[in-house]
Every structure is written in C-alpha cells, then in structure tokens.
Amino acid sequence: MASETDRDPRHHTQKMQKALKQLQGHLREDVGKVDDPQFKAMFETSAEVIGGLIKAFHDYETRNESAWRKAS
Template sequence: MSHRVIYGEDDPRRHTAKLKAMLSGVADYAWHDVGKVNDPRAQALLKTTAEILLGLRKAYDEFEQEGEMIWRKAS
C-alpha cells in the first residue's frame, strides 16, 4: 500500500515532488535510449542529458532535506 502525502498548493514539496518524478522519468528514458542509437554523438548527448537531469533531481532532494530540517525547527 502506498502512503501518498498531499501537500498544499503553496507548499514547495508539492511542486518539487512532481518535478523530481518528471526529471527521473526523462533521465530513465534517455539512459534507455542510449543503447538504441549507433551514433556516438547521439549516445553522448543522451548520457549527458540523463546525468544533468539526475544532478538536478539531486538538487531537489537536497532542497527538500534542508526544507524539512527548517520546517521541523519551526514547529
């Protein structure tokens, strides 16, 4: 059973969670497609795309972790 937390529209976690899922999906798609193309430049582009998107997703993770610590201190 999945426990989904619903955040308010003004809560940044609502938006970061959605964007993280989208970034992960596109990164996975890019990694998967690397093996489907023969052009080394296209492969490099797909790999770079995936790495950048996963790096951005990590930034969202760190933002959420910092935010959780701040929210815990405030309550």
C-alpha cells in the first residue's frame, strides 16, 4: 500500500523538478564542451524546453495557472 508521501502529488512533482534541473544543468554544461554550432543549438534548445517543464511542474504545485486549479 502506498504511503501518505507517495499519495501526495507534490512529493512527485518535487522529485521530477529536481531530476529535470539536473538534466538541464548537464545539457548547459555540455554546450561549452563541443564546438559544433548545431550541437550547441540542440542542447540549449533542449535545456529551454526542460525549463518549460520545470515551470509547469512548479505551476501545478502552486496552482499558478487556471488549468491546475480545482473546479468549484
């Protein structure tokens, strides 16, 4: 049976945000390691997309967007 923590969506959104931030940082670090402009563009774009996911998870947690607010 799932624990209280496992049932709390914030527990999972926080774990995913942490993992996504690590991946985003890794992508940005690697941009500086390779001279290929297309590689740099792909990795920087990927980091930006992941930033959007991090924001979406945060907005869900804080209910900043109307899509994440409970209907009355």
